[in-house]
Amino acid sequence: MxxxxxxxxxxxxxxxxxxxxxxxxxxxxxxxxxxxxxxxxxxxxxxxxxxxxxxxxxxxxxxxxxxxxxxxxxxxxxxxxxxxxxxxxxxxxxxxxxxxxxxxxxxxxxxxxxxxxxxxxxxxxxxxxxxDYVPGMLAGTLAARQAGDAVRTLDIGYFATGPLWRGISHGTRTTMRDGLTLPSPTWHEHRPTEERTASRVREFAVQGRRKSAFLVSGTEVLFLPDDFPALTDITVYNGWFPALSRPLSLISAAVNTLVRLPGGRPLTDLLTLPLTFGPPGGPDTTERARTRSYVVAVASTGAPGAPPLAEVHLEGPSAYxxxxxxxxxxxxxxxxxxxxxxxxxxxxxxxxxxxxxxxxxxxxxxxxx
Structure with missing residues (x-):
């Protein structure tokens, strides 16, 4: 070196x-x-x-x-x-x-x-x-390559296993809270666009079960279109807390409406404050060993009801x-x-x-x- x-x-x-x-x-x-x-x-x-x-x-x-x-x-x-x-x-x-x-x-x-x-x-x-966001880039690339020339859409979901809430750093909790009022970039119809975070919820197969995840940001939408020009749509989802995906979608709609009103920002901060509750710092070695990261990439033709052309699942150590x-x-x-x-x-x-x-x-x- x-x-x-x-x-x-x-x-x-x-x-x-x-x-x-x-x-x-x-x-x-x-x-x-x-x-x-x-x-x-x-x-x-x-x-x-x-x-x-x-x-x-x-x-x-x-x-x-x-x-x-x-x-x-x-x-x-x-x-x-x-x-x-x-x-x-x-x-x-x-x-x-x-x-x-x-x-x-x-x-x-x-x-x-x-x-x-x-x-x-x-x-x-x-x-x-x-x-954020190498696993999704890797899984998405592998899925798109396996799908071949027919690929048009790519959905990528980030999941985790283990007692996750105790295994999340204070910085991550704060970022998740702030992200609810920020738009999420997507790639739609060959163009970059933005959607409300958590405006969509999708299910993925994870370890033999169907788990929900909500729409979030991801650099996959910035870099993968250059590698796969045939892709019309790329969307990234977060399923760390599958049971909360749909409630968070409703919360996102509410806070994004509220934040645009006069004096809405302080009230929005108050309503989302519970999302930051947890211990300071981040998970130690023991806590990190109890959680695993899991990423799914689904490549398809985009036709309604059509089965996936390819599906890649990656599992690895704690996100941190x-x-x-x-x-x-x-x-x-x-x-x-x-x-x-x-x-x-x-x-x-x-x-x-x-x-x-x-x-x-x-x-x-x-x-x-």
């Missing part, structure tokens, strides 16, 4: 998982953040890692610590508020970039705003390179454990010069389907059965 890996956000929950995964691979990243004391303590606890104090909202400050071919890994969110300067710094310096966002609107902006510059400088930029492993793996690959395409790209374009599938298998994410 010839390039430096700069990890921004290592003192946070997700950043700590990425750091652990890098150290297990024998890689010693440079830690970066704004809290000098916390950085010093973390660096010392892990054998004296290099560390630098930076302001994540200041692109110039970040650029001073980056060179062409370095890898900038960031877990600092909310990304719509704190992520733009980080992405700009990578694109301008030619440093490769990986983030943990689940905010598809942010990914879309990064692609539109920095994609061209990243191609010019040689930066491989991989937003949302974790549980998987995110840490995926980001660490990608950082090491990019630092060694293994990225295949500069610009803001998806995981398959960046590394190739076979390499990505094999790597996910080594992390425990693979076909069911």
């Amino acid at each position: 010839n390039s430096r890996i700069l990890l921004l956000g290592a003192t946070g929950y997700t950043g700590g998982l990425v750091l652990d995964a890098l150290l297990r691979r024998g890689v010693r990243p440079t830690l970066a953040g704004r809290n000098a004391a916390a950085l010093t303590e973390l660096a010392s606890r892990n054998g004296g890692l290099d560390h630098v104090v930076v302001d994540a909202t200041n692109s110039g400050d970040l650029r001073r610590h980056l060179g062409r071919g370095d890898v900038l890994v960031t877990t600092v969110g909310p990304f719509e508020r704190l992520g733009h300067a980080v992405a700009e710094a990578a694109a301008e310096t030619g440093a490769h970039y990986i983030d943990s966002t689940g905010e598809v609107g942010f990914v879309r902006t990064v692609r539109d705003r920095y994609g061209r510059r990243a191609r010019e400088t040689g930066a491989v930029m991989l937003p949302a390179f974790g549980y 454990s998987l995110t840490g492993e995926l980001m660490a793996w990608a950082a090491v690959r990019l630092a060694s010069g293994a990225g295949r395409a500069a610009g803001v790209v998806g995981p398959v374009e960046a590394f190739g389907l076979d390499v990505l599938r094999d790597a996910c298998g080594e992390m425990g994410l693979g076909p069911v059965g």
